[in-house]
Amino acid sequence: MNRQSPIALVVDDEVQIRRFLRAGFELEEFVVHDAATGAEGLRIATLKVVDMIIIDLGLPDMDGAELVQRVRSWSTVPIIVLSVRSSEEEKVRLLELGADDYVVKPFGMAELLARARAAMRRHTRGTIGEPVVKAGPLAIDLARRVVSLDGSEVQLSPKEYRLLQVLAQHAGNVVTHQHLLKEVWGLTHVNDGHYLRILVRKIRSKIERDPTQPRLLTTELGVGYRLAQ
Amino acid sequence: MAVGDHTIERARGAWMPHAGRLAQAAMQVWHRGRPVLLSFLLVAATTLLLLGIDRVFGIAHVSIAYVLPVLVAATMLGLVPALVAAVAAVAVSAFFFYPPIYDFRVASPQQLIDLTMFVIVAVTTGQLAAAARANAVRAKEREAEIRALYNFSRRLAVATEPAEISAAVQDHLSAMTGRRVVYFAADQPASPSDRRQSGPSIPNAIRDAVDRLASARTADGLTVADAETGTRWLVRSVSPRNPEYGLLAIDMGDASDGEPSAMHARIDALLADATASFERLGVAHAISEARLRAEAETLREALMGSVTHGLRTPLSSIIGSASILVETPAVAADERSANLVGIVRDEAERLDHDIQRLVDATRISSAGVRPHLAWADPADIVNAALARQRRGLAAHTVELRLSEDMPLVHVDPVLIEQALAQILDNAAKYSPPGSVIRIDGARRAEQTAIAVRDEGAGLTAEEAARMFERFYRGPRSSMTTTGSGLGLWIAHAFVSACAGRLEAASPGPDRGTTVTMLLPAPSIAKLSASGETYE
Numbered sequence: 001m002n003r004q005s006p007i008a009l010v011v012d013d014e015v016q017i018r019r020f021l022r023a024g025f026e027l028e029e030f031v032v033h034d035a036a037t038g039a040e041g042l043r044i045a046t047l048k049v050v051d052m053i054i055i056d057l058g059l060p061d062m063d064g065a066e067l068v069q070r071v072r073s074w075s076t077v078p079i080i081v082l083s084v085r086s087s088e089e090e091k092v093r094l095l096e097l098g099a100d101d102y103v104v105k106p107f108g109m110a111e112l113l114a115r116a117r118a119a120m121r122r123h124t125r126g127t128i129g130e131p132v133v134k135a136g137p138l139a140i141d142l143a144r145r146v147v148s149l150d151g152s153e154v155q156l157s158p159k160e161y162r163l164l165q166v167l168a169q170h171a172g173n174v175v176t177h178q179h180l181l182k183e184v185w186g187l188t189h190v191n192d193g194h195y196l197r198i199l200v201r202k203i204r205s206k207i208e209r210d211p212t213q214p215r216l217l218t219t220e221l222g223v224g225y226r227l228a229q
Numbered sequence: 230m231a232v233g234d235h236t237i238e239r240a241r242g243a244w245m246p247h248a249g250r251l252a253q254a255a256m257q258v259w260h261r262g263r264p265v266l267l268s269f270l271l272v273a274a275t276t277l278l279l280l281g282i283d284r285v286f287g288i289a290h291v292s293i294a295y296v297l298p299v300l301v302a303a304t305m306l307g308l309v310p311a312l313v314a315a316v317a318a319v320a321v322s323a324f325f326f327y328p329p330i331y332d333f334r335v336a337s338p339q340q341l342i343d344l345t346m347f348v349i350v351a352v353t354t355g356q357l358a359a360a361a362r363a364n365a366v367r368a369k370e371r372e373a374e375i376r377a378l379y380n381f382s383r384r385l386a387v388a389t390e391p392a393e394i395s396a397a398v399q400d401h402l403s404a405m406t407g408r409r410v411v412y413f414a415a416d417q418p419a420s421p422s423d424r425r426q427s428g429p430s431i432p433n434a435i436r437d438a439v440d441r442l443a444s445a446r447t448a449d450g451l452t453v454a455d456a457e458t459g460t461r462w463l464v465r466s467v468s469p470r471n472p473e474y475g476l477l478a479i480d481m482g483d484a485s486d487g488e489p490s491a492m493h494a495r496i497d498a499l500l501a502d503a504t505a506s507f508e509r510l511g512v513a514h515a516i517s518e519a520r521l522r523a524e525a526e527t528l529r530e531a532l533m534g535s536v537t538h539g540l541r542t543p544l545s546s547i548i549g550s551a552s553i554l555v556e557t558p559a560v561a562a563d564e565r566s567a568n569l570v571g572i573v574r575d576e577a578e579r580l581d582h583d584i585q586r587l588v589d590a591t592r593i594s595s596a597g598v599r600p601h602l603a604w605a606d607p608a609d610i611v612n613a614a615l616a617r618q619r620r621g622l623a624a625h626t627v628e629l630r631l632s633e634d635m636p637l638v639h640v641d642p643v644l645i646e647q648a649l650a651q652i653l654d655n656a657a658k659y660s661p662p663g664s665v666i667r668i669d670g671a672r673r674a675e676q677t678a679i680a681v682r683d684e685g686a687g688l689t690a691e692e693a694a695r696m697f698e699r700f701y702r703g704p705r706s707s708m709t710t711t712g713s714g715l716g717l718w719i720a721h722a723f724v725s726a727c728a729g730r731l732e733a734a735s736p737g738p739d740r741g742t743t744v745t746m747l748l749p750a751p752s753i754a755k756l757s758a759s760g761e762t763y764e
Contacts, residue, residue: 016546024553058538084537088601088643106545106581108552108574177603194604197637201606205633212608212631219609221642222601 006120007049010034011041011067012056012082021054024109038062045071051123052116055099056082057090065097072098078119080112088222092176095223101173118172118229133168135216135228138207140168149207159184160203163196164227167217172229174220200225264302268310271298272317276325283326291326292318292347299351303358311355318351319344377404385515394516395475398467398507402477405499409480412467413439414516432457435478438464442476450493452481463496468504474512533591540584547577575620589647589719590699598726600641607635607670607677607748610642614649615668621654624662631670636750638677640727645748648720648731652681652744655717658710659742660685677750682743688735696733697721705738724748 008030010021015036022032033048035041038059045053053071057064068079081094081102091102100119103112125133131143137150147154147164156164166183167175181190189195200219204211218226275298279291288294295318303311320333323344327335335341384397399412411431432455442451442464450465461481467474479496551574560566592598608631615627638645656666660683669680688696692703700714717731724731729748735741 014542014546016543017549020546020550020553024549027553027557084541105541106548106578109549109556110552194637197604197606212633213612213629219606219613221605221609221613221646222603 005029005031006051007031007033008116009041009044009048009050009053011036011038011053011059013037013058013060014056017056017082020109021112024113028113038064038067041067042070045075045077050077052078052080052120054080054082054112054116057084057094065094068094068097068099076123078116078123080115080119082107091223092178095174095176096178100170114229115173118170121229122170122173133171133227135168135171138216140164142168147207154206156203156206159199160206163199163203164217167225167227171227174224174226176224180225264306264310265313267306268298268302268314269317271301272314272321274298275318276321280325288326290343291322292343295319295322295347296351296354299355300358303355304362307362308356308359311359312352315348315351315355319348322347377401385512394512394519398475398512402467402500402503405503406479406496408482411435411478411480413443413476413478431478432460432462435462435464438462439476439478442466463493465500467500468507471504471507473516474504474507529591533588536584537588541581544577544581544584548574548581551577578620583713586713586715586719589723590715593719593722598644598722600644600723600726602639602641602727604637604639605642605645607631607638607679610638610646610649611668611670611679613642613646614653617646617650618653618657621657622666625657625660626663626665628665628667630668632672634672635670635677636672638748638750640729640748641723644723645727645729645746648723649679649681649746651716651720652746656681656683656685656742656744658712659683659706672750673747675750675752676747678745678747680743680745682741684741685739686742687738687740688733688742689738693733693735697731 008025010018010025010032012018012021012034013036018034018036022034025032033044033050035044038061041053041055042062044050055064055067059067064081068081071077071079079099081091081099083091083094083102083104094102100122101115103115124130131141133140133142139148141147142165145161145165147156147161162184163180166180177193177196178190181192181196184199185192185195200217201211204214204217207216208214216228218228220226272295275295279288279294282288283291295315299311299314299318302314323333323335324331327337327340327344329336335344381397381401385394395412395414399410402412403410434453434455438451438453450463452461452463454461463479463481464476465479466472466476477500481492551570554560554570555567555574560570611629611631615622615629653666653668660666664684666684667680667682669678669682671678686703686706689703689705692705695701696703697717697720698714699718701718702712702714706712721731724746727748729746732745732747734743734745
């Protein structure tokens with residue numbers, strides 16, 4: 001399909017939130033569709049071409065998780081979830097059901113746009129096969145399996161590389177602890193959270209200017225890690 | 230316990246009708262006569278022993294030895310058996326030991342005095358011993374009663390809903406009457422607080438009777454026989470004068486058991502006692518209190534639900550819209566407009582934080598905090614808290630010194646981050662703009678210590694002792710700064726829920742404060758030294 005503007009679908013039952021999201025996205029030259037219920041959102045998502053879906057978890061007619069699951073059953077379109085605070089398990093569950101990222105209400109438009117753009121990049125990278133992911137001074141070449149910092153190669157152990165590779169595939173979006181543990185150590189170590197914390201410390205000591213104040217490999221407390229973009 | 234008694238009662242009842250009244254009378258005679266028979270046996274045994282000794286050595290004063298069976302009878306069996314033992318002892322010693330031997334007559338007047346003395350001594354000591362025994366038995370009963378009452382009052386004190394009080398009342402009455410008792414609270418007679426009991430279910434006829442009595446509001450009890458099981462139940466109010474104490478159904482056992490009126494009288498007396506203690510313990514008050522608490526809890530949850538949704542949703546729109554407005558070219562070009570939009574956004578965020586604090590406080594005092602413990606890097610927690618407080622700390626110089634060998638902590642990272650953000654918020658609020666806020670993170674034995682030090686108002690001794698109390702605000706600051714007195718209390722509750730500790734220290738007023746958070750860092754962190762375990 002040949003077109004200029006990305007298309008966003010906003011599914012939220014609060015009219016004011018729909019309005020400001022529309023304004024925010026239109027200011028960034030998005031085309032916006034919106035829906036007040038899960039059923040309507042699902043209908044638009046199937047009938048129209050959309051590049052991204054924003055889903056509020058507190059929908060009146062449908063559990064947000066159900067909507068994510070139903071969209072994921074036939075589409076890889078980026079999904080960003082609008083969540084409330086202090087529900088980390090809920091966020092993890094939605095990410096595992098296939099949501100790409102979340103923002104916690106109340107949120108600023110810049111934050112939502114950054115998450116949305118990262119998810120859309122991940123989506124297009126999957127289709128055109130762009131091999132190098134950049135995060136500030138860090139470049140991860142997924143084809144050559146080489147990581148470099150300011151142009152010089154970083155020596156990594158196989159597990160360290162594997163972790164960065166998984167994060168790079170979702171660059172800019174959060175990746176849950178469980179997903180990382182499963183990808184790096186395998187299913188038997190999904191509950192060994194300390195492995196992950198220690199490995200992340202090691203990687204940070206190699207790629208961060210100040211490992212105690214990371215800028216590239218950041219933490220989402222209680223949820224997972226994110227490679228900055 | 231009461232259920233067990235009930236089954237024994239029924240097993241006995243099964244053959245009783247066939248044996249008839251005679252067997253029942255025989256049982257009673259056996260029951261009453263047994264102590265007397267035992268006292269005879271005691272005297273006989275003593276006599277045999279004395280005869281043996283007399284055969285070998287010869288005894289001058291036999292009567293003294295008979296004090297023994299009399300005393301034993303008095304202490305073990307009661308006064309009547311003791312008297313029986315005394316008379317038997319006189320008769321036996323006259324017969325066997327005082328000349329003429331094998332004759333009840335006694336020849337010498339000296340020995341007659343001897344025997345008379347014995348009777349006086351035996352009866353007196355027997356009486357004293359019996360009285361002592363009765364006292365001991367009474368004391369033991371009283372102690373058991375007091376213990377039961379104490380347990381009962383404790384259960385009442387901690388009960389948070391009417392059902393718990395009903396269960397306590399039911400258990401208490403079961404223990405007191407020694408029968409199965411089913412308690413029906415006054416406002417819900419149809420659903421008895423019988424859920425906990427695993428005994429046979431309550432017959433429908435009894436339920437009907439309870440309902441009838443509840444609607445009739447009469448003081449008289451009903452005796453209801455259940456046709457199916459053949460048991461008889463007494464259905465009555467706990468106290469005729471206090472209908473709010475509810476109704477009782479008492480299992481009176483098999484319908485053919487005798488003497489119902491005696492048992493009724495005993496239950497009347499017991500319930501009068503129970504009512505007196507209910508009044509003393511304020512059962513009625515406790516019941517209405519528990520009901521109120523349950524209602525308040527529901528109300529609070531509903532309120533919190535509408536607060537979180539009804540207040541925070543518009544705030545989300547305000548903050549989101551403001552964040553867009555700041556970026557629009559028209560606003561960005563005009564400094565005054567940009568400032569105003571900034572105020573809208575900052576104040577809306579502050580309001581949101583305040584609402585979050587109220588939600589947290591409600592969560593702590595209603596449901597308690599349930600932490601989701603996980604391994605976390607303390608540096609991540611500090612960075613997240615700093616990011617959250619970025620705007621509040623903008624006027625201060627933040628110095629961060631995190632040692633690189635801080636062990637991983639095993640906590641709920643989200644709760645700890647919120648607690649630390651609260652501590653940073655306080656440090657910024659109570660220290661002058663431009664001053665330094667320093668954050669140190671280091672290993673301390675099996676813990677990780679995160680200390681926040683400011684150069685602000687410091688603490689008086691009273692403030693240091695009370696700063697983590699709910700609603701506490703220092704007398705110096707309550708005049709000059711706004712606050713709820715909730716923040717540090719919430720921080721303290723969150724840290725405590727993760728098995729951590731908060732400590733506050735200050736050299737004195739206006740000389741700065743250091744708040745230290747100690748978090749559990751169990752030895753799993755040794756893994757970081759070995760490395761191989763996870764690679």
